[in-house]
Amino acid sequence: MGLLEELETKILIGDGAIGTLLHLHGIDSCFEELNLSKPDQIKFIHEAYIEAGANVIQTNTYGANYQKLARYGLEDSVVEINKAAVTIAKEAAGNQAYVVGTIGGIRSFQKTTISLEEIQRSFEEQLTVLLDQGVDGILLETYYDFEELKTVLQIVKRETNKPIIANVSLHEVGVLQDGTHLADAFSELENLGADVIGINCRLGPHHMIRSLEEVPLPKKAYLSVYPNASLPEYVEGRLVYETHEDYFRESARLFRLEGVRLIGGCCGTSPKHIKAISEALRGLPPVTDKSVKNRQVEITTEVKIPNHTTPIHEIVKSRRSVIVELDPPKKLGVQKFIQGAKALHQAGVDSVTLADNSLASPRISNLACGSILKQQFNINPLIHITCRDRNLIGLQSHLMGLHTLGLNEVLAVTGDPSKIGDFPGATSVYDVSSFDLISLIKQFNEGISYSGKSLGQKTNFSIAAAFNPNVRHLDKAVKRLEKKIDCGADYFITQPLYNEKQIIDVYEHTKHLSAPIYIGIMPLTSARNANFIHHEIPGITLSQSIRERMENADQDPQKAQEEGIAIAKSLIDVAFDLFNGIYLITPFLRYEMTVELTNYIKNKELAAIERKVH
Ligand SMILES: Cc1cc2nc3c(=O)[nH]c(=O)nc-3n(C[C@H](O)[C@H](O)[C@H](O)COP(=O)(O)OP(=O)(O)OC[C@H]3O[C@@H](n4cnc5c(N)ncnc54)[C@H](O)[C@@H]3O)c2cc1C
Ligand code: MET
Ligand SMILES: [Zn+2]
Structure with missing residues (x-):
């Protein structure tokens, strides 16, 4: 008799582990x-x-x-x-x-x-x-x-x-x-x-x-x-x-x-x-009938979050928008950070974005900082989420926490490698890629966890993804954007650009995309800062003339800062005509610089409206 013939009438016993015994x-x-x-x-x-x-x-x-x-x-x-x-x-x-x-x-x-x-x-x-x-x-x-x-x-x-x-x-x-x-x-x-x-x-x-x-x-x-x-x-x-x-x-x-x-x-x-x-x-025949329990179907509900603001991707589709990165501090104490966020809010930014341990160095949790901004000051924070610091358990717990706190603006990124940060030996998790993370968050918006289990509620995340145009082949980077859109990205935020022509190139390569883009602009603070970015940040090249401008202003820190702002303004002038979204990055918590640039953009916008009216 064969194995299957025996199973017709009998229960058979298999063996156990071999590996465990060894x-x-x-x-x-x-x-x-x-x-x-x-x-x-x-x-x-x-x-x-x-x-x-x-x-x-x-x-x-x-x-x-x-x-x-x-x-x-x-x-x-x-x-x-x-x-x-x-x-x-x-x-x-x-x-x-x-x-x-x-x-x-x-x-x-x-x-x-x-x-x-x-x-x-x-x-x-x-x-x-x-x-x-x-x-x-x-x-x-x-x-x-x-x-x-x-x-x-x-x-x-x-x-x-x-x-x-x-x-x-x-x-x-x-x-x-x-x-x-x-x-x-x-x-x-x-x-x-x-x-x-x-x-x-x-x-x-x-x-x-x-x-x-x-x-x-x-x-x-x-x-x-x-x-x-x-x-x-x-x-x-x-x-x-x-x-x-x-x-x-x-x-x-x-x-x-x-x-x-x-x-x-x-x-x-x-x-x-x-x-x-x-x-x-022993001696027991197999059963030939059984009652089957009904599958548990959980009800997933839509939730209305109080104070729910228009999602960033809707804003930038319909009008000009400025968002500003202001990173949580690397040391304890949030006073200056909150001052900065309030100043930016007053200047009229649509969101203050909070990095997730950028450059792979620990900062005060952006969930904690974002929650303070939202709940105490009614400021709309955008929370960066890397795949580096949390495994699949931590990521999902984090997302559920963000939803519970009403923090619906997120940016899904791979994360800078641990090697470049303060703890180069730290593990980089990468259970998921940035594509998977975007899909995971999209799935949360359907009320479903990574494993397909009901979350009981649908989340309302507006999902930003990163765009790095500082690469040799822009076409390849744009392919990644298309894939990110397929995964569910609602819009993009770029790394800082320092070259007017590059902004135009980015426009030409991306104008077919359905998702809007925020162009990243980060004011330089000193000649040293400019040289570091030029020589040590992969993919970013500053023109000779920009570096010379920063060198010439370097005797006086105030002058250097002004020169950095002036350079940023000329980049904004180019981006302003091509993109609705500008993403300003605050260097070293110097928020007065990004406040000034926000005012500059707002004034340009007013002038443009006036020109239209007349
Ligand atoms: C707007 C913005 C905000 C950012 N905020 C943060 C932050 O808060 N914290 C932080 O640590 N970093 C942050 N970064 C940095 C970012 O994580 C890295 O610069 C990243 O390399 C680019 O972003 P990404 O995650 O979308 O890249 P991806 O599109 O995911 O690509 C990352 C790079 O890794 C390569 N890559 C990705 N997956 C694989 C793989 N499986 N195998 C081989 N290569 C792979 C890609 O080819 C690409 O070169 C930010 C970047 C941007 C643009
Ligand atoms: C790792 S699951 C499979 C175990 C295998 N049957 C063993 O006996 O070792
Ligand atoms: Zn096993």
């Missing part, structure tokens, strides 16, 4: 290589699982593919390692257990650059060896990326008629990483021809049972589960799992009631867990 024996190297160097140890593990009651064991090949073996310099040993794995498992199994060749997911839960083509190549190589060696079926396990699982499943289907077990790994209860509901994922896998469909790893029995409650019995396929022993804990730099085997006895009965027919274990499990499952289910 870890417990102090092995830190490549687990799959042991098929060659320590075959007896692997065989011993298989035998322990069979003795515990497993009817289906997996080869020690979870990571035995080109991509994963390459991490150990073993990419040329794919054939050898997989061949040995099947031989060992078959010897251990004799005629007591089925041997399934396991192939683990490559993409995991992190965003990765590994393309589907590379994955296919690596997968096909491993699959061919496992099939040639005569495994009884193929186990696809630990697939967080549903697209990857569907791709490899189709390859197996094309290559063999042997049973295929396809296990996804959940993001959270009942939901995959891309937001797909488990029941929908299962029906897709069934339609693609998987014979057994299930879940493995990441969660313990509790969350897996809850996930299965919303899943009907499949029409043709059978259900499988390979839960972790528990949720893990971090101990001395390692993930450690609880080992209450008795808990698996009770869980096994509940899994059966959800219709599961193949039950094994994943990370943290051992032969003791498998023994508990097998004893609990």
Whole structure:
């Protein structure tokens, strides 16, 4: 009888973790290589699982593919390692257990650059060896990326008629990483021809049972589960799992009631867990009927934020607009910062923008500063958000906090690299790129979290994105803008420009874009400041004449400041005729400079209106 025929009438028991047991024996190297160097140890593990009651064991090949073996310099040993794995498992199994060749997911839960083509190549190589060696079926396990699982499943289907077990790994209860509901994922896998469909790893029995409650019995396929022993804990730099085997006895009965027919274990499990499952289910037939819980549908509401002002992108589409960057201080104390913000507000700026630890150096949190401006002074802050300082948990928490405080203006940027700041050794997170961050915020505006879960409310973020025109090929930068618009960017803010011709170039290259642009202008403060920008800020070149003007004024700081303002004004004159938006950057909290430039723009605007009237 074959594996699938047995499943027609029986519940079968899978094995548990191999990796965990090897870890417990102090092995830190490549687990799959042991098929060659320590075959007896692997065989011993298989035998322990069979003795515990497993009817289906997996080869020690979870990571035995080109991509994963390459991490150990073993990419040329794919054939050898997989061949040995099947031989060992078959010897251990004799005629007591089925041997399934396991192939683990490559993409995991992190965003990765590994393309589907590379994955296919690596997968096909491993699959061919496992099939040639005569495994009884193929186990696809630990697939967080549903697209990857569907791709490899189709390859197996094309290559063999042997049973295929396809296990996804959940993001959270009942939901995959891309937001797909488990029941929908299962029906897709069934339609693609998987014979057994299930879940493995990441969660313990509790969350897996809850996930299965919303899943009907499949029409043709059978259900499988390979839960972790528990949720893990971090101990001395390692993930450690609880080992209450008795808990698996009770869980096994509940899994059966959800219709599961193949039950094994994943990370943290051992032969003791498998023994508990097998004893609990001995002699019990599979269930053929179950009641399915309704999916929880959460209501997402629109919220009216009190004092809600017109979003910046709407303002700049309809009229001229000035926004000014005034960065939170690098030292404690916000008095001067608040004075500056108030002065800019009085001058009539549409928003004061607050950098997120610009130049990768710590500043007072822009959420704290922005909240003070908004709540105490009714000033509209625009909060920069980098991908550098917060992981996916922190970013989403931050966005929910901003929404709760009514801070709806945000700028999504990658963030300057830590290397350039005060703590060059600090980790740069980059869980997401600036594109992903823009999409994430857009999704928040639909009331949906990164994982596709309802947030209960929709946010109202107006999303700015960064535009760096200080590059050799402006065309390429404009392509990035187009992609950012596709992701959901409402408008752009540029890095500072110091050259009139460049402003015209930017206009010519971007006039087709649907999103408005704020042109960045930052007054120079001294010859030293000009030289630093010219020589050390990548991509920015100051003309000879600008540097000379700053040199000539440098004996007197006041004069240098005036010269810096004069240069900025001539840049504004060019930008004013081409763009609605001007973004002034306050150097070193010298807000009197940006106040003066704001007044200059406002006066120009008045003069222009008067000219129109007459
Ligand atoms: C208006 C404005 C405000 C800013 N505010 C801040 C701030 O508050 N805090 C701060 O730290 N920095 C800030 N910056 C700096 C900004 O984060 C960096 O200068 C960044 O390089 C450009 O902005 P971005 O995030 O949109 O770039 P992106 O369009 O995301 O590109 C960043 C650069 O990195 C490259 N890149 C991006 N992703 C990848 C990848 N996955 N692999 C390889 N290359 C990649 C791109 O090719 C590009 O050269 C700001 C910049 C601007 C223009
Ligand atoms: C990392 S999840 C997959 C684990 C694999 N089945 C093992 O036994 O090690
Ligand atoms: Zn696992």
